[in-house]
Amino acid sequence: MSTQEVTGHGLRVDGLGRRKAVNRLMESLAWVAALIAIAILGVVVFSVARRGLPALNLDLLTKDPIPFSLTNQPQGLANAFVGTIVIVSLATLMALPVGILVAIYLNEFAPAPIRNGVTMILDILNGVPAIVIGIFVFGLFVVGHGQSGWAGAFALACLMLPLVSRSTMEILALVPNSLREASLGLGVARWRTTLSIVLPQSVGGILTGTVLAIARVAGETAPLLFVSSFVGTKTSWNPLHALQSVPVAIFELSESPDPADHARAWAAAFVLLMFILLASLGARWLATRNRRKMMGR
Amino acid sequence: MEGAEEMSTTIEPTVRVETRRQPMPPRERLEQIFDIQHLDAIYGGKPAVKDVTMEVYKHLVTAIIGPSGCGKSTFIRCLNRMNDLIPSFTQTGTIRYHGTDICRSDIDAVAVRRNIGMVFQRPNPFPKSIHDNVAWGMKVLGIKDNVNERIERALTQAALWDEVKDRLKASALSLSGGQQQRLCIARAIAVEPDVVLMDEPASALDPIATQAIEELMHNLKSEYTFVIVTHNMQQAARVADMTAFFSISHGGEGQRWGELVEYDATEKIFTAPSDKRTEDYVTGRFG
Numbered sequence: 025m026s027t028q029e030v031t032g033h034g035l036r037v038d039g040l041g042r043r044k045a046v047n048r049l050m051e052s053l054a055w056v057a058a059l060i061a062i063a064i065l066g067v068v069v070f071s072v073a074r075r076g077l078p079a080l081n082l083d084l085l086t087k088d089p090i091p092f093s094l095t096n097q098p099q100g101l102a103n104a105f106v107g108t109i110v111i112v113s114l115a116t117l118m119a120l121p122v123g124i125l126v127a128i129y130l131n132e133f134a135p136a137p138i139r140n141g142v143t144m145i146l147d148i149l150n151g152v153p154a155i156v157i158g159i160f161v162f163g164l165f166v167v168g169h170g171q172s173g174w175a176g177a178f179a180l181a182c183l184m185l186p187l188v189s190r191s192t193m194e195i196l197a198l199v200p201n202s203l204r205e206a207s208l209g210l211g212v213a214r215w216r217t218t219l220s221i222v223l224p225q226s227v228g229g230i231l232t233g234t235v236l237a238i239a240r241v242a243g244e245t246a247p248l249l250f251v252s253s254f255v256g257t258k259t260s261w262n263p264l265h266a267l268q269s270v271p272v273a274i275f276e277l278s279e280s281p282d283p284a285d286h287a288r289a290w291a292a293a294f295v296l297l298m299f300i301l302l303a304s305l306g307a308r309w310l311a312t313r314n315r316r317k318m319m320g321r
Numbered sequence: 322m323e324g325a326e327e328m329s330t331t332i333e334p335t336v337r338v339e340t341r342r343q344p345m346p347p348r349e350r351l352e353q354i355f356d357i358q359h360l361d362a363i364y365g366g367k368p369a370v371k372d373v374t375m376e377v378y379k380h381l382v383t384a385i386i387g388p389s390g391c392g393k394s395t396f397i398r399c400l401n402r403m404n405d406l407i408p409s410f411t412q413t414g415t416i417r418y419h420g421t422d423i424c425r426s427d428i429d430a431v432a433v434r435r436n437i438g439m440v441f442q443r444p445n446p447f448p449k450s451i452h453d454n455v456a457w458g459m460k461v462l463g464i465k466d467n468v469n470e471r472i473e474r475a476l477t478q479a480a481l482w483d484e485v486k487d488r489l490k491a492s493a494l495s496l497s498g499g500q501q502q503r504l505c506i507a508r509a510i511a512v513e514p515d516v517v518l519m520d521e522p523a524s525a526l527d528p529i530a531t532q533a534i535e536e537l538m539h540n541l542k543s544e545y546t547f548v549i550v551t552h553n554m555q556q557a558a559r560v561a562d563m564t565a566f567f568s569i570s571h572g573g574e575g576q577r578w579g580e581l582v583e584y585d586a587t588e589k590i591f592t593a594p595s596d597k598r599t600e601d602y603v604t605g606r607f608g
Contacts, residue, residue, distance in 0.1 A: 135408060136408050200445075202441060202443060202445035203445060203447065203448075204406075205403065205406070205439075205441060205445065206441070206445040206446075206447065206505070206508075207447075207458075208403070208406070208431075208434060209401070209403065209434055209438060209439035209440075209441070209509070210434070210435075210438060210458040210461075210462070210508065210509065210512055211431055211432070211433075211434040211435025211436070211438070211462060211512065211514070212431070212458065212461050212462065213431050214431075216461055220457070220461065221447060225448065
């Protein structure tokens with residue numbers, strides 16, 4: 025038999041004090057967990073900013089590095105920034121169309137068994153360590169041909185593909201079925217319905233997923249170490265040659281004995297971090313805007 | 322005394338409504354548009370509708386009534402292959418449309434739906450302007466001449482033109498529910514189908530919007546053939562020339578499926594049904 029306490033107001037209270045205590049405890053635990061997550065990001069951003077900001081100047085973005093420099097000539101990491109722009113752009117060009125088409129096929133056309141199977145494969149691909157992708161692309165393109173920006177872009181595209189297609193699938197699933205039925209009920213073909221009704225509804229969401237995928241792979245180091253890292257110090261836009269990239273440059277500079285190199289590595293890390301933060305914020309903004317549009321306003 | 326006996330066998334209808342129906346010509350003089358034979362519709366191995374055999378006549382409004390879960394919507398969605406979109410769905414039997422069995426796998430469902438349009442339970446306008454909602458279907462389906470006249474005509478037929486003629490560029494989503502549903506009807510008739518299927522078109526609407534939709538069905542049936550699913554008996558009595566009553570049958574092991582109980586002129590269904598279950602339903606003793 026449970027005991028019954030009665031407050032002065034005559035309200036029944038069974039073990040109210042204990043339930044309140046448990047509630048407070050769980051709430052504080054959740055708060056602490058949230059604080060830890062925020063604190064980690066805060067510490068990372070703060071420490072990178074503290075060391076990187078002093079070395080951040082225009083030369084970093086516009087001047088090439090000078091190897092074994094004994095003078096105080098200004099130098100930067102322009103070759104790495106250009107390399108990252110070229111490699112990531114090419115990777116996006118490769119992964120975006122394939123990723124979106126895969127998502128359209130799976131969400132709009134594929135029978136359920138194929139959809140479930142391929143979705144699982146995409147999730148597994150998403151979980152493959154980046155360094156394994158690097159070794160795979162090394163064996164595929166680099167052995168016998170040498171390193172190149174193309175190979176680096178292909179490796180990053182392999183990482184982007186599951187990100188883009190999974191996020192696109194989720195967006196397509198949000199498009200209400202009643203819209204598809206409205207179009208099909210008019211006697212409009214399936215492909216036309218997808219192209220003219222479903223896709224325009226999802227453009228914002230697809231863009232959001234793409235930006236997040238770009239932000240994610242722009243910081244990838246491991247695959248590029250294998251396939252695009254034996255590089256000169258001159259800026260090059262030619263993806264047929266090996267291209268320097270920001271993450272690889274940070275890694276290499278961190279092993280240098282020169283403290284000025286360390287400072288430049290921190291500055292480059294700060295730029296990369298800011299790019300990723302801004303891209304994520306931009307993606308969030310796009311996502312909110314898109315959700316509002318899908319709600320019909 | 323004979324008259325008194327007749328009185329006692331005549332059911333007093335609880336549904337007393339003004340009807341817009343005209344006297345029906347005899348059924349053999351009517352042109353068949355659908356000839357449905359032994360239709361079974363099955364979801365994931367479980368029958369939703371069993372053994373439906375009926376005809377639908379041209380330029381009439383045919384209502385499908387019955388309690389929830391009797392397979393009315395499933396049935397009407399068979400008529401334009403809308404159920405093709407549901408992966409676990411299968412059907413047997415034949416649906417002849419002007420003599421052609423549209424269930425055959427070599428018949429293109431897109432072509433079927435081009436001829437047999439559909440209006441859905443919930444208004445589902447495209448997130449485009451009012452004008453583009455009506456124009457898009459015509460554009461995609463290759464209707465290119467007199468587009469603006471056609472849009473005006475479709476919106477007028479759907480009793481919406483006067484309310485929207487000054488804001489055709491406004492978003493369709495800014496319309497009220499009833500206006501959206503009439504826009505969906507305008508969109509469906511703008512591409513000039515042969516048959517318009519309506520799956521509870523007024524269930525989400527207020528009485529005034531409902532009346533507008535019923536009026537437009539009445540006014541347009543000389544051009545189109547309507548099949549309407551409704552759970553509202555008054556609505557069936559008001560608009561339909563023919564009425565089919567579906568009910569739920571129970572088998573062993575908790576199985577249940579919908580079946581066609583009775584199909585006749587609306588007048589007959591509501592005043593002198595020949596099946597006890599129809600009588601119970603239309604007099605409000607069940608359902």
